[in-house]
Structure formats: structure tokens, C-alpha cells
Amino acid sequence: xxxxxxxxxxxxxxAAIIMMFMPKRVQLQRGMALGAxxxxxxxxxxxxxxxxTEGIQTLNLGNWQAPFGITLVSDMLSALLVTTSTLLTFFIxxxxxxxxxxxxEGNYLYISxxxxxxxxNGAFTTGDIFNLFVFFExxxxxxxxxxxxxxxxxxxxxxxxxxxxxxxxxxxFVMSVALLYGVTGTLNLADLAxxxxxxxxxxxxxxxxxxxxxxxxxxxxxVPLHYWLPGAYVVAPTPIxxxxxxxxxxxxxxxxxxxxxxxxxxxxxxxxxxxxVLAVLTIFIGMTGAIAYNDVKLIIIYNIMxxxxxxxxxxxxxxxxSLEGSLYYLIHDMIIKxxxxxxxxxxxxxxxxxxxxxxxxxxxxxxxxxxxxxxxALSLAGIPPLSGFFGKLLIVSGGMDEGELFGPLxxxxxxxxxxxxxMKIFLNGFWGEAKxxxxxxxxxxxxxxxxxxxxxxxxxxxxxxxxxAIHPYITQAIEPLVNPEIYIDAVIKE
Amino acid sequence: xxxxxxxxxDVILQTAAIIIFFIIVIxxxxxxxxxxxxxxxxxxxxxxxxxxxxxxxxxxxxxxLANVLPIDYRLMTATGLLIALLTGLHSxxxxxxxxxxxxxxxxxxxxxxxxxxxxxxxxLGVYLVVIGITLTIxxxxxxxx
Numbered sequence: 351x352x353x354x355x356x357x358x359x360x361x362x363x364x365a366a367i368i369m370m371f372m373p374k375r376v377q378l379q380r381g382m383a384l385g386a387x388x389x390x391x392x393x394x395x396x397x398x399x400x401x402x403t404e405g406i407q408t409l410n411l412g413n414w415q416a417p418f419g420i421t422l423v424s425d426m427l428s429a430l431l432v433t434t435s436t437l438l439t440f441f442i443x444x445x446x447x448x449x450x451x452x453x454x455e456g457n458y459l460y461i462s463x464x465x466x467x468x469x470x471n472g473a474f475t476t477g478d479i480f481n482l483f484v485f486f487e488x489x490x491x492x493x494x495x496x497x498x499x500x501x502x503x504x505x506x507x508x509x510x511x512x513x514x515x516x517x518x519x520x521x522x523f524v525m526s527v528a529l530l531y532g533v534t535g536t537l538n539l540a541d542l543a544x545x546x547x548x549x550x551x552x553x554x555x556x557x558x559x560x561x562x563x564x565x566x567x568x569x570x571x572x573v574p575l576h577y578w579l580p581g582a583y584v585v586a587p588t589p590i591x592x593x594x595x596x597x598x599x600x601x602x603x604x605x606x607x608x609x610x611x612x613x614x615x616x617x618x619x620x621x622x623x624x625x626x627v628l629a630v631l632t633i634f635i636g637m638t639g640a641i642a643y644n645d646v647k648l649i650i651i652y653n654i655m656x657x658x659x660x661x662x663x664x665x666x667x668x669x670x671x672s673l674e675g676s677l678y679y680l681i682h683d684m685i686i687k688x689x690x691x692x693x694x695x696x697x698x699x700x701x702x703x704x705x706x707x708x709x710x711x712x713x714x715x716x717x718x719x720x721x722x723x724x725x726x727a728l729s730l731a732g733i734p735p736l737s738g739f740f741g742k743l744l745i746v747s748g749g750m751d752e753g754e755l756f757g758p759l760x761x762x763x764x765x766x767x768x769x770x771x772x773m774k775i776f777l778n779g780f781w782g783e784a785k786x787x788x789x790x791x792x793x794x795x796x797x798x799x800x801x802x803x804x805x806x807x808x809x810x811x812x813x814x815x816x817x818x819a820i821h822p823y824i825t826q827a828i829e830p831l832v833n834p835e836i837y838i839d840a841v842i843k844e
Numbered sequence: 845x846x847x848x849x850x851x852x853x854d855v856i857l858q859t860a861a862i863i864i865f866f867i868i869v870i871x872x873x874x875x876x877x878x879x880x881x882x883x884x885x886x887x888x889x890x891x892x893x894x895x896x897x898x899x900x901x902x903x904x905x906x907x908x909l910a911n912v913l914p915i916d917y918r919l920m921t922a923t924g925l926l927i928a929l930l931t932g933l934h935s936x937x938x939x940x941x942x943x944x945x946x947x948x949x950x951x952x953x954x955x956x957x958x959x960x961x962x963x964x965x966x967x968l969g970v971y972l973v974v975i976g977i978t979l980t981i982x983x984x985x986x987x988x989x
Contacts, residue, residue, distance in 0.1 A: 352940075356936075360933065363929060367922055412942075412943040412944050
């Protein structure tokens with residue numbers, strides 16, 4: 351099947367388009383969305399299998415040969431991330447089916463969620479930097495719809511900010527792509543990787559590299575470009591927030607990982623130091639926010655920033671070990687953040703308040719819910735053998751091998767802050783006495799809502815316990831990043 | 845057609861708009877087909893057609909337009925997307941890479957020998973999407989006023 355890499359993009363797109371013909375038939379839409387996502391998940395698992403046995407899969411769209419046409423490249427890195435995002439979207443849609451009211455779902459909700467997955471999967475798969483921009487736009491368009499859906503005042507206010515930030519970032523993205531094209535005359539990532547070392551003036555490449563870091567940093571919420579994130583995310587309804595938190599910032603991080611290792615790697619110390627400083631700052635601000643707030647949503651949102659910083663630190667160290675750690679932690683964080691966002695959304699839905707002081711004693715009434723949260727919290731903080739541990743271990747040991755001390759220590763310290771912030775939610779929200787009788791709108795649905803969350807948590811736990819089995823896949827995913835020749839040879843066949 | 849002469853006297857605009865509408869539409873179709881080998885195509889053609897429809901909207905009002913062209917523009921967008929995607933997918937079933945187009949020379953009645961290309965179907969999809977999206981946006985903004 352030469353077309354295999356395109357299926358995780360086309361199947362959700364086709365389903366979403368067919369669903370556009372019947373926006374009001376909610377029951378049918380739920381079935382179609384879940385069916386399409388299940389199919390996509392199976393296809394992407396098959397893609398992972400194919401890549402692991404037969405190597406990198408490439409597809410020249412329209413049969414125009416690389417580097418002239420548009421190429422889709424499924425290496426292990428993109429196949430793993432495509433699989434993770436598809437699985438996450440499946441469980442989040444399952445959660446959304448029970449979470450939203452029918453009238454809400456009738457407003458192109460599932461259609462937008464599917465189109466968002468199209469954009470995310472496309473961004474992970476494309477081997478062409480202009481198409482990376484196109485797929486960014488695809489998922490941004492859907493995210494605009496999703497963030498404004500519901501039309502409450504605060505949502506409108508925050509979506510204006512979100513829109514402005516992203517339009518500016520997108521404009522900057524096109525400019526950076528144009529500069530890169532002006533210098534090298536190509537947009538294909540593999541071809542760029544060959545031509546960039548031949549550029550006479552390496553400083554131009556450094557400037558372009560910094561511009562790309564700024565663009566992707568805006569999407570990925572790196573300090574000091576993070577200011578829009580807490581406000582925009584906190585107003586979104588829970589399933590939407592879960593999807594944003596799990597997927598959108600991670601696409602920014604993936605783009606930094608891909609472009610930095612492939613294009614700007616051989617470009618001297620400056621960019622590496624720049625990334626490292628940003629990573630450290632992001633971890634700091636994330637830690638401050640995570641312990642400062644008493645709003646459950648905001649605590650988890652600031653935890654996103656810590657995770658982004660930790661992953662970025664691994665990228666900036668840029669050795670096989672640290673990159674493996676970054677990828678392992680990236681996938682772990684996507685899964686566990688989705689779980690945690692859905693769980694805190696349920697807490698808010700049950701208690702009708704986002705503040706910790708209004709909660710308490712939830713575990714006596716909802717034991718499964720409480721223990722699910724406990725395991726998810728431990729996993730986020732990286733208690734072995736849960737999934738957060740191995741990624742951080744690899745990042746820290748990768749940093750230590752390079753003679754770094756400050757960074758690895760900060761990563762370890764951040765784990766403590768993460769643990770403190772989520773245990774604060776657990777102790778104040780689940781333990782103790784119930785402050786009052788909880789009568790939130792989600793109380794009758796708790797039993798149904800917990801099912802997708804619990805299943806997703808099982809996947810996260812299995813990801814931790816199965817680290818040994820998954821490790822060969824991670825190694826295979828990182829190899830083309832450390833040795834770009836593998837990637838180039840796969841795309842441009844002489 | 846309803847004349848909203850209470851506010852302004854726009855007889856000239858309305859009379860001219862009806863004639864100009866057809867000229868713009870015909871030109872947009874010409875642009876659409878020109879896109880086969882020269883500048884033009886589904887996007888520009890679609891924009892021009894929607895410009896013609898917007899001209900009607902300005903000269904009359906949205907009710908008049910809805911009476912003349914009872915089209916659900918959201919369904920139009922969906923149809924366009926479906927056509928474009930299926931055109932891309934047809935090559936998958938033939939075992940070629942996604943989006944590969946097919947073409948050939950055909951003897952058509954009246955027109956003589958012509959090349960037909962599946963890219964025109966893709967462009968038709970784009971054309972419908974552009975009209976659908978533009979009109980949906982304009983109607984949504986117009987309604988809220």
C-alpha cells in the first residue's frame with residue numbers, strides 16, 4: 351500500500367465531510383466520529399508496524415517526485431505521534447458524547463474535532479515545510495471554532511486574543527518559510543537538510559532558525575510567548591481543553607524537534623543555547639504557576655508548560671539518549687494530560703466550582719474517580735514504574751552525559767513541584783470531608799464519563815510498564831533525527 | 845423584487861446589478877476553465893462568482909437572494925469538499941499516489957477533440973467550497989446586524 355501515510359489524514363477528513371451534510375443528526379454523528387476514529391487508529395497502528403518492519407514510508411502526492419512535489423514522510427516518530435493523537439481523539443470524543451448536551455453537539459462539534467485531528471496528523475506526517483504551515487492552519491481553523499463554541503462572554507474575549515496571537519504567529523511562519531526558500535530554493539525538509547550546510551552565510555540560517563523557534567514557541571507556549579495560553583485554555587469546555595492541551599502545544603514541540611534536529615542542528619552553539627535558556631525559563635514559569643493557583647484547571651494548564659520545558663530541554667541537549675527521553679516524555683504527556691484534563695473537568699462538573707476550597711471528600715462518593723485521579727497524578731509526576739519516570743530518566747541522564755548539571759537538576763526539581771501541585775488537588779479535592787452535597791450537572795453521568803478516562807489511564811499505565819517493549823520503537827524514531835542521512839535517503843531516492 | 849425605496853433610491857444600482865451580475869458570472873466561468881493551462885482556476889473563479897452574488901446582496905437584500913437562489917451554502921461547501929477529496933482518492937483505488945490526476949484526449953460532440961483532466965473535477969470542488977464559504981461568512985455577518 352503506497353498510500354498508507356495519507357490514510358490517517360484522509361479517513362477523518364472524509365468522515366467529517368460526510369458529517370457536514372447532516373450537522374443536526376447528533377446520534378449519527380457520534381457513531382460516525384467514533385467509527386472513523388477507530389478506523390484511523392487501526393490504520394495508524396498498522397502504519398507503525400509497517401514502518402518498524404520496512405523502514406520509513408514516503409508518499410509523493412500527485413506522483414510529483416521529491417523534492418519538487420509535496421512529500422508525506424512517515425518515519426517512526428511521526429507514526430507514533432499520529433497513533434497517539436488518534437487514540438487520544440477517540441477517547442476524548444467518547445468523553446464528549448456523554449459530556450455535552452445535544453444542542454451543543456449539533457453545532458459542528460465533532461466535525462471540528464475531526465478536522466483538528468486531520469491538521470494534527472498532517473503536521474506530524476508532512477515532509478515539506480510549507481505544508482507544515484498548511485496543516486497548522488487546518489487545525490488552527492478548527493481550534494477557532496472549538497474555542498468559540500458555546501459563545502459565552504469570556505470565551506469570546508479569550509478567542510479574540512487566541513485568534514490574534516495565532517494570526518501573528520502564522521504570518522511570521524510564512525515569512526520564515528519564505529526566507530528559508532529565498533536562501534535555499536527548496537521547501538522539502540530532506541532537501542533543505544542537504545542544502546542548508548552549503549549556504550555561504552551561516553548567520554542567515556541562525557536568524558531563520560530563531561524565527562522558527564519563535565513561531566513554534568508561540569504555538570507550544572514557551573516563555574515568554576506563553577501569555578495567551580492559560581486564559582485561552584481555561585475558558586474552553588473540558589473535552590475541548592483536553593484536546594487542546596494534549597495535542598496543540600505538542601505539535602509546536604514536535605515542529606521544533608523536527609526542524610531543529612534536521613535543519614538547524616549543525617548551525618553552531620547559539621541556537622542550542624537559545625533553546626536551552628527558553629526551556630529553563632519555561633520550566634520556571636510553569637512551576638511558579640502550578641503551585642500558585644488554586645483553580646484546578648489552571649494548575650494542570652501550568653503543568654503543560656513544565657512538560658513543554660522538560661521536553662524542550664531534552665531537545666536542546668540533542669543526543670540520542672536525551673532525544674529518546676524527549677519523545678518518550680512527549681507521548682506520555684499527551685496521554686496523561688488528556689486524562690487529567692478530563693478528570694478535573696469532571697471535578698468541576700460535579701462540584702460546580704473550579705476552586706479547591708469548594709471541593710473535598712470526593713473519593714468517598716466516587717471511589718473509582720478518586721483512585722483514577724491518584725494514579726494519573728502519580729504518573730504525571732513520574733513515580734516509577736509509571737510512564738512519566740522513564741522519559742525524565744533518559745532526559746536527565748542525557749543531560750548529565752553532556753556534562754550539564756543545572757538543567758538535569760531543574761528537571762528533577764520540577765518533578766517535585768508537579769507532584770506537589772497535583773497532590774494538592776488530590777488532598778484538597780478528594781480527601782477530607784465533603785463541604786456540601788454536590789449537585790453539579792455531571793453527577794448523574796459520572797459512571798459513564800469515567801469509562802473512557804479509565805481506559806485511557808490503563809493505556810498510560812501500560813505505556814509505563816511496557817517501557818522495555820516500546821523502547822526499540824523509540825530508538826528507531828530517534829535514529830533519523832540523530833543521523834539525518836537516514837531521513838534524506840528515504841525521501842530523496844537517487 | 846422588493847424595492848427598499850423608503851431609505852434610498854437605488855433604482856440605478858438595482859437595474860445595473862442585474863445586468864452586471866450575469867457578466868461577472870460568465871467571466872468567472874471563463875476564468876474557472878482558463879485555469880486548466882493558464883492563470884485562473886477554481887479559487888479565483890469561485891471568488892468572482894461570490895463577488896457577483898455579494899453584489900446582488902448589496903443591491904437588494906438577503907431575502908431576495910434567498911428567493912432567487914434557494915441554496916444552503918453550508919451544504920454547498922460540504923459538496924465541494926467531497927468532490928475535491930473523492931477526486932484525490934480515485935487514484936488511491938487505482939494504486940497510484942493520492943491526488944494523482946488522470947487525463948486523456950476525447951472526441952466530444954460539437955467541441956471536437958479536447959483533453960479532459962480530472963483536475964477540473966478537483967477545481968470544481970474548490971470552486972464550490974469558495975462560494976459556499978464566502979456566502980456563509982457574509983450571510984452570518986449580515987444576519988447579526
